[in-house]
Amino acid sequence: MPINYYIFLAVALFCIGVAGVLTRRNAIIIFMCVELMLNAVNLLLVAFSKMHHLALAKVDPNAGINGQIFVFFIMVVAAAEVSVGLAIIVMMYRNTHSIDVNFLNRLKH
């Protein structure tokens, strides 16, 4: 597959995620869109790793494995981040009984 196709796919998914973050007011939906973005990036990384592997297989049999290791760690971090983030959202709900991000305009003051 020409790498372009993967690039466009990943970029499209990423931008849909961005649009989602900007458009929705529900904190959880926003969070999910962030996960979507992360996944788009993961896909692209794996595609690039295969591309490198193809280009450099004769030189180094393990070329391009770094991309996939990186994706592994991104997933690790995403998992940790989700747990903490959801804890924050739960606390926000407990305090304000709403998960509307517009409520959090404390930065104004």
Next chain:
Amino acid sequence: MSLVTGIVQLVTINIMSKLVYLVPLFPLIGFLINGLFRKSLSKSLTGIIGCGTILASFIVSLTIFSDTRKAGFDTVIVKLFDFINVDKLQIPFSFQVDQLSILFLLIITGVGFLIHLYSTSYMHDEENEHYARYFSYLNLFVFSMLILVLGANYVIMFIGWEGVGLCSYLLIGYWFKNTQYDDAAKKAFIMNRIGDLGFLIAVFWMINQFGSVNFAEVFAKAPGTSVGILTGITLLLFVGATGKSAQIPLYTWLPDAMAGPTPVSALIHAATMVTAGIYMIARSNVMYTLSPISQTVVAIIGLATAFFAATIALKQNDIKKVLAYSTVSQLGYMFLGLGVGAYTGAVFHVMTHAFFKALLFLGAGSVIHALHEQDIRKMGALKKFMPITHITFLLACLAIAGIPPFSGFFSKDEILAAAYARNPIYFVVGVITALMTAFYMFRLYATTFLGNFRGTREQEHHLHESPSAITIPLIILAILAVIAGFVGIPQVFAKDAHILHNFLSPIFEKSESLKQTPELSNSMELTLMAISVAVALIGTIYAWRKFSNNPELDEPQGLAKILSNKWYVDELYEAMILRPINAFGKFLNDVFEKSIVDGIVNGVGRTIQYGSRQLRLLQSGQVGGYVLMMVLGIVILFVIQIILKK
């Protein structure tokens, strides 16, 4: 022995002249001391400092004068420091000691000292602080006037020129709590300034034309310059002179300037400041002789002013106003003299006028001091109450009327003779003016000193002669007014007896060589003299008899009304000049200032406020908004990168 004394004399011949800077230095010190310490000095100390400095200057001037009388005296220039030094233009701060400046120096310091002495008594009722303020201003004035006559170039002269204008303002408005006096002071200053503009442009033109403003250089280069340029420069200088010396059209400030204390009127507006214009033209005689058109202009304006002011003086009832218009008229005579080439005559008249006009003003001051009244219709019969004032005043009136052998006769006649030689019409108008002069002066004298007393019982009770500090200057000036004429005995009476002419000849000899003043035959001159004396006597006797028992107390009608209202010149100026300027100013204020300038300034402020209000909305506190901004920012950065990479 004679050789040694001769050498000593030669060595010391110019020592005193080199110390000429002391002359203005003393009044400057007096100004500073009296001015800065005015709250703590006593009146007697103030008076001593004020008069003492002028006396010291007078003594130094006398020693310098004795220098100039020695044979072989040449102009001495004393350079103090480099004032302006720009590329090719050098204007040093130097003083020039020659016959003309030393003569004026003596007049200024001499008459100045007498007036200072007079003021110690006249101003005695003022508080200490204001008394000291008066003397400091008076000293400052003398300082400025000395700078004016001592300057060796036009710029230094201009410094003094401006200085005397300033002091005139300060002294006219001395009693500053009266707004009318303040207005008079402002009027004097502003009209002076209008004239000064002409003076300045002339100086700029001179720098452009001659590359220098030093007298020696300018007068050396003048004969080689085109007549048109010289006419322009001299006319502009004359504009300055009309402002300072109260000629048409810038004379209306002088009668209003009578708001100041009488000694001020005597010093500034009779003896010294108003003669600055004469001095300036006398100094620049070379340029004027080379521009006949300017000379004619000077003569005609001088003559017109003399005539015009005399007509107004005929119907004035304030003792000082009569004298003010008389001053304007006599200044006109002096300019007439300059205009027809009688430079010595004009300077001679300056000298005699200083004596008798100062005397007249001081005498008037003595009367005012005694009666606290200035309207002559409320005076009369002061002869028996104030004898010294009466005699000195009478002598001054005789002098100004031109009755021989008093000083006014000699100086006025010299001018009239030269006027006739240039153009008989000048002489005719001049004689008519002399008739009017005699008439109004003796009207003033008779109404004030003769007849019956028309004041109140109270005034009569308190009426007495003034103290000696007032009468001694009067006596000294009276003596001078009587004998001063004898330094200028004309050719017809005695050959080579015109001491003043001989004294001043080095100043005017270049003019003489460039253009010979026409000579009159002896018989012609005697005839002219006889005519003027006869006319003066007629005027004197007629006025004396008319007014000694019959003062003019009714309201003037018809032509008399116009005369007593000064030909409505002030009203004319107001309508023609003041009102349009005020209207223009009001227009600029309402339209330009309020709408445009304020509009722009306020508009900028409003725009900034609006902009900041809009900008504040960015800070909504909504995180979503911030993320939007971030994304947009990234987009823009990418776009820039793409464009740059292309």
Next chain:
Amino acid sequence: MGTTQILFWFLSVLAILSAIMVVVSKNPVHSVLWLIIVFFAISGHYILLNAQFLAIVNLIVYAGAIMVLFLFVIMLMNLNADAEPQKNKWLKIAGVIAGGALLLVFVAALKNADLKNQIAEVNSGDIGLIHNLGIALFNDYVIPFEISSVLFLSAMVGAVVIGKKD
């Protein structure tokens, strides 16, 4: 078109449509379900690229654990479709446009990239195999691996601390 290509296109379209549905759905539970479909599609792509380990881990961790966590929280809050207030219409349009602009910009930037015709290897390649991945992980990247356990520890502690009721 070979099987690979058909699969690729199918999975791509599925992913994009599901992503759009995630953003557009009113009901949060529906959004979660659509997101799970997205994850499946992406895992499909991983398998196509022969990144077997990652495909399985994606499914287990993301779709299995993380999404379930999301569902827990949504159920906890009893979120219904009409509970969510709508954002300002203009802001929504601005958001969509921003996203679109970003898309365009990326496309433009990468259009001229050098790697136009490079190929990503599909169906073959050893590096996605768990054996090779494991060797690389434990030989070269063992320190980040261990530190990630510290990361998890801190995340757990953080979550507990934040969630405490006091």
